[in-house]
Amino acid sequence: MDCMIHRQALSSKTLPTLLQSTLDEIIQVVNFIEGSALNSRLFKQPCEGMDANHQLLLYHTKVCWLSKGNVTKRVIELRDELNLFFQESSMLEFLSWLNDAEWIIRLGYLTDIFGQLNKLNLQMQGRNTNIIKFVDCLKAFIDKLGNWKRKVAVKNVGTFENLDMILVENSNQIPSSIQLAITAHLKRLEEKFRSYSLK
Template sequence: MCFRDGQQVLGEASERKIQQISLSGVTVKRRISEMLDDIMEQVIQEIKPSPTGMFTIQLNESTGVSSCAQLLAFVRYVFLRDIKDEYLFCIQLETTTTALDVMEKLTSLFTTNGITWKKICGGCTDGAPTMLGSKSGLQKHFKEVALIAKGVHCVIHRFTLASKTLPDALCKILEAVVKCVNFVKTGDLNSRFFQNLCRGMDSEHEALLFYSKVRWLSTGNDVNRVFELRGEHKLFLEMKGKDDLLSHYNEVLWEPRLSYLADIFEQLNRLNLKLQGKERNVFHHIDCIRAFLDKLQNWQRKVSAGNFAMFENISIVLDEIEEDHLLDPSLKNFIIQHLKSLESELKRYFPKFEKERKLVRNPFSGTLDIAVIPDDGQHEFLDLRNESAVRDLYEEKYLTVFWCSMYQSYPKLTGRITLSHGPKLKPSTRKKAAAQRKLRNLRNKW
C-alpha cells in the first residue's frame, strides 16, 4: 500500500505491479534524490509561515567508510501549535570540511529557498573545533550573520564524550574484548564454527557483535554480548588454541571486571536513549543528567558497603565465585574509582547547569520573581499568570504545546522562548577541555 502524507494513493494491486518493475541503480538513485528534494521543499514551506518566524538548526559533519564527507542538518520550528523536528538535508562536502565550507553550503541553500539568517535563533553542533571553535568555528560565523542565535554543544554528544572516559584497567579489558570478538567475527569460518557451538550449547545468542567507535551504543551492546556468551567464547578459544586471548579469561578478576563494564555501559546506554526521541528538550536533558549524577553517588555508597545489587551482571558473577572475592578491597576500590571519575567527567562536560528559566518551565511558580522579566513582557506575564484557562492548559499539555499555543495571545512574552537543543557550554570550559585533549594526545604520541 502506497501512502503520501498519511493518505492512500495506490491500491495493493498497483503496488504489486510496481514491485515487478526492474529498475537500474541510476533510476533508483534519481528517484531517491527526487524524494529527498521533495521532503526538503515541504519542510521549508512549513518553516516560512511559522508563527514565530524563527527556527533552530542542528548540524553534523561525518565522513563515511568511502571517505565521503557529508553535512547533515535537522531543523526545529513551530508548526501547528507544537515544536516540530525534521530532517532538512544531506549535502556532500567535495573537498575541505572547514567552517567556511559549511557556511558556504548553508548560505547557498538559504538563498536559493528564500530563507534569511535572521530567522535562525539557535545552532546545535558537536564539539569539533570546526563546529564549536571560538575563533574560526561555525558557531562564531553563525553569530556574525544571526545576531540572536545561541550556539550550543549537543547534550547527547557531550554525554557520550564523558562516558568514553575509562581508567587504564577498563581500557585494557575493552581492548581485549574487541580483540576476542574480531578473532571470531573477521573470519567466516570462525563465525560459522562459533554459531554451531552456541547452537549445540542451546545458548540464547549465536553471534557476537562488532564494536564501532562511531556507533555510540555499540560499546555497551558488544561488551554485554561477550559477557552473556563468556562460557561459549572461552570454550571456542580453547578449541582454537588461542592462548594469548584465553589468558584474559584465566585472570582472577577478569569476569568481575568484565561484568562491571557490561553493567555500567548498560546504564550509560539507557541514559543515552532517554536523551533521544520526541518531546525531548533542554529541561528533560538536565533532569536526566542530574538524576544520573545522583545515581552515581548512590552507587558509590552502596559499593563501599559491599552492596552490588544495582549491578545485575556483577552480582551474578560474585555469586558464582568464592565468597572472599565479594569483599575484595581491590575490586571495590576499582569500581568506586571509576564511578568517581565518571562523575567528575560529567561535571566537567556539564560544569554548571544554567539557571533554569523558571518563566519557561513553570510560569505559575510561586517563587518566580517578576523583576527578572524584561519590562516589555511583564504586563503580559501578569495577565497570563492570572488567567485560569491558561493554567488549565499548562497542566494538560506538553510544555512545548503550551508555549506555542500562547504565541498569539502573548507575543512579547513567548517571543523570548527560544527553541534550544541544549544548555550552552561556557567558552572557558571549552578551552580547558581542548587543552586537556591536546595534553592527552601528546602523551599518547610519546
Template sequence: MAEDVKKTLIERIKSSSYYSIQLDETTDVADLANLMVYVRYEHDGAAQEEFLFCQPLETRTTAELIFQLLDAFVQENGLEWKKCVGVCTDGARAMTGRHSGVAARIKEVAPEMRWTHCSIHREALAVKKMPDGLKSVLDSAVKSVNFIKARPMQSRLFQVLCDEMGSEHVQLLLHTEVRWLSRGKVLSRLFELHREVQVFLEDKNFPLSDVFYDTVWLSQLAYLYDIFSHLNDLNLGLQGLSINVFDVQDKINTMLKKLELFQIKVKAGDVSAFPAIESFLSENELTLDDGVRDNMVAHLVSLRQQFRQYFPVMTEDNSWMRSPFSMEASGLPKNLTVAEQESVIELSCYETLKPAFRKQSLVDFWIKQHRIPRPV
C-alpha cells in the first residue's frame, strides 16, 4: 500500500509543471540523524503538499551528503531538477553555504530555484535573545524541570506528591531546544505546578528550591509563561497547508504590532495582556515590581527588533498578486516585462474572476490562471 501511495505521488509530481521542496534535518528518539523532505506541487489546478521521503544520515551530515541523498531520490524516481523552483531549509551553514551548501548545489541543477529560510526556524531564532534577568529565570526553570524529569524515580515521586496535593496535572514537561513549542509548554506546566515543585525541591535539598518562594522570580516566570504562549500561537499560525510568504508577513506584522501594544501597556504598569502574571499579582496582593517591569519592557523591545531582523519588510514587487483587480497602469510592478504587465492589466479587468479570487487561496487562484480562456 505504501508503495502505491509513493507511486501515485511521484506520478503527480512528474505531471506538475513545477514543484518545491522543504528539507528538515532532525534527530529521532535513538539520537540518529534523519533527512526529511516535503514537497509542494500542482495537481488538478491546486497546490498539494505531501511528505516525500525520509532517509537516515549515517555519517556526518555534510551538505554534499544531503545533496547526494536528494539527487539519488530524484534520479531513481525519474523526477526533473529543472522543475524545482523552490527550496526551504533552516539557516544552517550546511544548507545555506554560498558555494557548497545544499541550496547552492541544487541551484547548479535547478537554475530557477529560489531558496527560502524556514519561517518557523526564523521565529525560533528571533525569540532566543532576552534580558539577563529573564534568561536567569528561564535557566533556573529549565534546570528545576530537568532535575525532576531526567530521573525516573524523581519523576514518579513528584507524581505521587501532585496526586496528594490534588493537582490537575501530575507531570512536568521536559525542555528541549529542538522542539519549537517546547519552551512555552514547559513554562506553562511549571508555573501551574510551581507550589508542588517548591515542596518537592525543598524536600530534595535542590539548590534552586528557594527561587520558588521569591515572588519577583515567580512574577517573571509567569510573564515568560504568558509571552511564550503568545509566541506559540504565532508559531502554530506559521504552520499548515497553503501558507505563503504573504501569510507569513501578515502574521509577523500582527505580532510586531501586538508587541508594541504590550510594551506600551507594561511600561504604564498594565499587565492585562498577560493573564498569568496578572492573576499571580492579584492573588498574592502584589504590585508589579519595577525591576520585573523593566525586564518585561526590555524583552518586548528586543523581540520586536529580533523579529524585524529575521523577517525584513517585504518589497512591494509582488504585492499586486494580492489585489490584482485594483491595479492601475501607473502602479504596475517594475520587475515584470511589458508583455507580463499587459497580462496583469487584462486580468484586472475581468470581473468574472473576482468571485474565484475571493473563494480560493491565493496560490490556487494563480495556478489556475494559465488555464482560464480569455474573452475575445
C-alpha cells in the first residue's frame, strides 16, 4: 500500500510549465528567507508588527512532496508581510511576483490543489486503511478531479477556496491562460490517477 501511495505522490508532479514556474518562484522566495538566519530573523519583524498568525515560512524540501502544500499555504497567508519585507529589502524581483495579480492567482490554485493532494494522502494512511478503503478514496478523488476540470472549463472555481477568495478580493475573472493551465493540470492528474488505479 505504501508503494501505491508513493505513486499517487508522484502523480502530483504533473504541473504545466506556467504553474511549475510559479511553484519554482514560490520556492525561491521561501528559500531566500529561510535559507539565511539573518533574513529569517528580519522577516519576523514585519510579521510581529502586523500581528500575523505565523512568524516564519516553511522551508521547502524536494524530498518531501507534501511540503509543497504547506509551503504554498504559508506563503499565501503571509503575502502582505512578504510584500513589506521585500519592499524594505529592495528585492524587486520577488516584489514583482507578489504584486502580479496573475502570479497570486496561480499561487491560490497551487495552494488549493496541493492541499487536496495532502488530504488524499492522509485519507490513504493509518492503521485502519485497507485496500478497499484505498481504492474507494482513489475513485472518489478521480471523480472530484473530473468534476473540478469541468467546472474550471466554464470558469467556475468555487471549489478552490484560496483561488476563489483571491479572484473575489480583486474582482477578477480567471485569466484564460491560467484557466487553460489549471484544466490541463487537472486532466493530467486525472489520467495519472486512473492509470495507477488500474495497476
